[in-house]
Every structure is written in C-alpha cells, then in structure tokens.
Amino acid sequence: MEILRTENLSVQFGMIKPVDDVSVSIEEGKLTSIIGPNGAGKTSFFNLLTGLYAPTNGRVFFDGEDITDLPIHEKVLKGLTRTFQILNIFDPLTVEQNVRIAVQRRFGRQWKLFDRVDSNGEVEDAVSEVLERVRLKDKRGVVASDLSHGHRxxxxxxxSLATQPRVLLLDEPMSGLGMYESSVMSEFIGDLARELTVVLVEHHMPVVLSISDTILVLSRGRLIAQGAPADIQASEQVQEAYLGSRRFDIQAGETSHA
Structure with missing residues (x-):
C-alpha cells in the first residue's frame, strides 16, 4: 500500500535544478533507499518532501493527502519525520533531556514556570520508551556532547522517533561511523523498518543492497532507475552513473572490479 508519493517534483535555483521531474511511490512498511553520486539531488529531494524547500513544480502526497504546501511542523504531526547529514541535537543537554523536549512537543503540553519537567508520568513513560528503542537507556544522564559519534x-x-513518525527519512545515518558502529546502525535501521516505513539516503552500498526492499537511483536530479536490490546491482545504467566499474556482492558485502 502506498504511503508517500511525488508527482513531477522539481526545484530550481537559478540555472541549477537539483531535483528534476521526479515521480516516485513509496510503499508503506518497506525500507526504500535512495542512492546516487554526490550532487544527484538526494538531500534536496528530502528537503522537498519535508518542506525545507518549496517545489518549483510538482506535488507531494502523504497517505493520499496533498501535503505539498503544509509547513514543516504540520508534516511532522502527520507522521513525516527526518534526520540530517549534520547532527541536529542539543549538545549541552543530557540524552534524557533531548528526548524529553521532543516528546513534550508531541504531547503539546504547555509547561508552567514552577512545574517539574518530570512531573508528567505519560511524558516520562514515552521518554523511557524512546530511550529503550534507540538503545540509550543506560546513557540517559550523559550530556549529549560527551557521547560517541555513533551514540549521537x-x-x-x-x-525523530519521539514524534511517532509513520515515515522516517534518514539522511546518511552512517556518515562518520566506523565499521563496528556502521554494523550496529545497519541492524538498528533494519529493526526500525519492521515497525515503520523507512526511506534511507546512504552511500554505504553493501548496507543499502543488503537491507533495502526497493532502491531508487537519482542522477543529476532525475530518477534513472528503481527496483529490487538485485535489479539495481545488475543495471548497466546504474553502474555507469553511480558505481562505475565497481560491483557489490549483496551477500558478502564485497567490492569487485569488472
């Protein structure tokens, strides 16, 4: 069943067109990855979906509703949430405080000056649930700036999960991670994809090929291919546009040269 759709989506800045007439359909409950070389328009496409960019042309539909012109916060409330390439957290606050802010926004409670921030049991239960879900319960009192990059x-x-998304857009979540941290993150994303719809932008090709249900390929702002990982891996057009002479063994996660 379709949950997210774009129709002829484009954005243009002067002579530059980062996203050019892209029409895609994202299936609910699946993990869809978007790949392409640097400058292909992947992050710009996310920006259009979430409202950071206003499209020059085209529409965005979420669960059958046209959400193209909705402000960012209304798209989040409907269940469309994203992460960024550059970490977007509150460094001076603890892990627990970071999550509590996001949870409080979801509940929409107006706090009084002398209220204790932990006085709402419903909020605190939600905070604990999120911390458990992202495997940070034992780090709840740690200041965010003291976390490892992987934990950050x-x-x-x-x-993002504190907003209870139906669709989670992940923009290069493995950026800057080492081999072990990437493995942990890959497993975590796979677990998330069993609970909600995930759309992933990632350059770590062995991971993309091994965990994706569907892969979309962008090149110079245009959609050039879409299909199952094996089909994308075998596509000569994709090899030329993105992978060059490299080919990936999905099972082994190894690179070979044609």
Missing amino acids: RHLEMGL
Missing part, C-alpha cells in the same frame, strides 16, 4: 546518531534518531 542514535540520539538524533531518538528525537
């Missing part, structure tokens, strides 16, 4: 990535995803 998990925290950012926790802020």
Whole structure:
C-alpha cells in the first residue's frame, strides 16, 4: 500500500535544478533507499518532501493527502519525520533531556514556570520508551556532547522517533561511523523498518543492497532507475552513473572490479 508519493517534483535555483521531474511511490512498511553520486539531488529531494524547500513544480502526497504546501511542523504531526547529514541535537543537554523536549512537543503540553519537567508520568513513560528503542537507556544522564559519534546518531534518531513518525527519512545515518558502529546502525535501521516505513539516503552500498526492499537511483536530479536490490546491482545504467566499474556482492558485502 502506498504511503508517500511525488508527482513531477522539481526545484530550481537559478540555472541549477537539483531535483528534476521526479515521480516516485513509496510503499508503506518497506525500507526504500535512495542512492546516487554526490550532487544527484538526494538531500534536496528530502528537503522537498519535508518542506525545507518549496517545489518549483510538482506535488507531494502523504497517505493520499496533498501535503505539498503544509509547513514543516504540520508534516511532522502527520507522521513525516527526518534526520540530517549534520547532527541536529542539543549538545549541552543530557540524552534524557533531548528526548524529553521532543516528546513534550508531541504531547503539546504547555509547561508552567514552577512545574517539574518530570512531573508528567505519560511524558516520562514515552521518554523511557524512546530511550529503550534507540538503545540509550543506560546513557540517559550523559550530556549529549560527551557521547560517541555513533551514540549521537542514535540520539538524533531518538528525537525523530519521539514524534511517532509513520515515515522516517534518514539522511546518511552512517556518515562518520566506523565499521563496528556502521554494523550496529545497519541492524538498528533494519529493526526500525519492521515497525515503520523507512526511506534511507546512504552511500554505504553493501548496507543499502543488503537491507533495502526497493532502491531508487537519482542522477543529476532525475530518477534513472528503481527496483529490487538485485535489479539495481545488475543495471548497466546504474553502474555507469553511480558505481562505475565497481560491483557489490549483496551477500558478502564485497567490492569487485569488472
């Protein structure tokens, strides 16, 4: 069943067109990855979906509703949430405080000056649930700036999950992670994809090929291919536009040269 759709989506800045007439359909409950070389328009496409950019042309539909012109916060309330390439968390606050802010926004409670921030049991239960979900319960009292890069990535995803998204857009969540941290993140994203719809932008090709249900390929702002991982791996057009002479063994996660 379709949950997210774009029709002829484009954006233009002067002579530059980062996204050019892209029409895609995202299936609910699936993990869809978007790949392409640097400058292909992947992050710009996310920006259009979430409202950071206003499209020059085209529409965005969420669960059958046209949400193209809705402000960002209304799209979040409907269930469309994202993370960013650059970490977007509150460094001076603890892990728990970061998540509580996101949860409080979801509940929409107006706090009084002398209220204790932990006085609402419903909020506190939701905070604990998010911390458990992103595997940071034992880090709840740690200041965000003291976390490892991998844990900081998990925290950012926790802020997104606190909004209870139906569709979670992940923009290069493995950026800057080492081999072990990437493995942990890959497993975590796979777990998330069993609970909600995930749309992933990622350059880590062995991971993309191994965990995706569907892959969309962008090149110079245009959609050039879409299909199952095996089909994308075998596509000569994709190899030329993105992978060059490299080919990936989905099972082994190894690179070979043709």
